[in-house]
Structures are given as C-alpha cells and as structure tokens.
Amino acid sequence: MELKELLTHIDHTNLSQTATWGEIKQLCDEGIKYNVASVCIPASYVKQASEYVSGRIPICTVIGFPNGYSTTAVKCFEAIDAISNGAAEIDMVINIGWLKDVKYDEILDEIRAVKGACGNKTLKVIIETHFLTEEEKIIMCKLISQSGADFIKTSTGFVQAGATLEDIKLFRENVSSNVKIKAAGGIRGIADAMEFIAAGTDRIGTSRVINEVISMEKQGV
Numbered sequence: 001m002e003l004k005e006l007l008t009h010i011d012h013t014n015l016s017q018t019a020t021w022g023e024i025k026q027l028c029d030e031g032i033k034y035n036v037a038s039v040c041i042p043a044s045y046v047k048q049a050s051e052y053v054s055g056r057i058p059i060c061t062v063i064g065f066p067n068g069y070s071t072t073a074v075k076c077f078e079a080i081d082a083i084s085n086g087a088a089e090i091d092m093v094i095n096i097g098w099l100k101d102v103k104y105d106e107i108l109d110e111i112r113a114v115k116g117a118c119g120n121k122t123l124k125v126i127i128e129t130h131f132l133t134e135e136e137k138i139i140m141c142k143l144i145s146q147s148g149a150d151f152i153k154t155s156t157g158f159v160q161a162g163a164t165l166e167d168i169k170l171f172r173e174n175v176s177s178n179v180k181i182k183a184a185g186g187i188r189g190i191a192d193a194m195e196f197i198a199a200g201t202d203r204i205g206t207s208r209v210i211n212e213v214i215s216m217e218k219q220g221v
Contacts, residue, residue, distance in 0.1 A: 050086025068093030
C-alpha cells in the first residue's frame with residue numbers, strides 16, 4: 001500500500017484533555033492537507049471545527065469517553081448533540097462493567113439505541129480490549145455484528161495498552177462482513193499502521209502517522 005492510500009484510512013486524532021482550539025485547528029488543517037478519513041476531536045470543539053472545515057473533512061468525536069459508564073440516555077444525548085453540531089462519525093465506549101456482569105442484552109440495547117440516535121452517521125464501538133478476555137472480545141464481536149453499528153474499535157488510547165495485531169485478527173474472524181475494524185492506541189507510525197491495514201484494519205486512530213509524514217517532509221524525504 002502506498003502512503004497516499006494509507007492516509008485515507010487515518011482518523012487524525014487529538015483527544016487530549018488539554019487540547020486547545022489552536023491545536024484542533026491545526027489538526028483539521030493537517031487532516032485536510034493529507035486527505036485523511038476524518039479528524040477525531042473532543043465534543044466541545046465539534047461545532048467550531050465543523051464550521052471551520054466547511055465540509056472539507058468529516059468530523060469525528062467520542063461519547064461515553066473514556067470510561068463508558070455513562071447511562072444510555074446520556075450517550076444518546078451526546079450523540080444527538082454532536083451530530084447537531086456537525087459530527088459525521090461517533091466513537092462510543094461500551095459499558096465494560098456490564099460486559100463483566102454478563103449483561104449482554106443491555107449492551108446490545110445500548111449500542112442499538114446510540115446507533116438510532118446517530119441515524120445515518122457512522123458509529124464506531126470501542127470495547128477497550130486491554131480490560132477484556134479473549135472470550136469477552138469474541139462476545140463483543142458478535143453483539144456489535146447484531147447491533148447495526150458500523151465499526152468495532154479496539155481502544156480509547158487512555159489505558160496502558162492499545163491495539164494489537166492479534167486483536168485485529170480475532171475481530172476479523174468473529175465480526176460479520178458488514179462491520180469494519182478500527183485500531184487505536186499505541187500505533188507507532190507509518191510502518192506500524194501499514195501492518196495493521198494488512199491485518200484487516202479499516203481505520204486507524206492516531207496522530208503519529210501524520211506527524212511522521214510532516215517530519216519526513218521537513219527532512220526532504
């Protein structure tokens with residue numbers, strides 16, 4: 001895969017608690033310049049960013065983030081609010097406690113409710129693989145396949161470990177053909193991202209790929 005094509009799979013991301021508008025604006029400028037899939041930003045900046053980019057790039061944001069234990073009603077409100085502000089893609093975190101409590105019906109109902117709130121916008125479901133057993137990961141693959149969500153996503157990037165190639169392989173073997181895969185957390189750069197795409201990943205959430213591209217350009221590579 002050529003670098004130009006790789007960039008179309010990147011959700012150029014800044015979800016730092018300290019992110020300023022200047023940094024978000026720069027992220028948007030970079031995303032537009034390098035033709036990435038989307039920019040993934042905090043919900044508080046969605047309206048401003050959407051107005052700034054004027055349709056030149058999709059805006060993605062996160063809900064129930066990063067812990068996932070907001071109520072379903074709150075997650076739905078967050079999704080509706082983000083979309084009304086211009087978000088085209090929503091990344092939600094599951095209730096991990098419910099998964100540990102074997103509340104599979106509740107998890108499925110919640111994902112379906114959030115997808116309903118998203119309408120025709122893209123919904124990615126973050127399962128935070130670091131906290132899950134292999135069996136729980138497979139269960140989430142099955143639930144997400146039934147839910148109507150568009151993506152299964154590995155991680156928030158806010159815990160000690162993020163995406164692994166082993167998890168991508170497990171996802172690919174257990175999700176239905178209509179569910180895409182997003183890897184996030186710990187993607188180190190271009191070479192790493194290429195490996196994840198080769199393993200079956202459809203999207204990658206990171207800022208490191210674009211940062212590496214910018215560094216290469218400065219060096220004349």
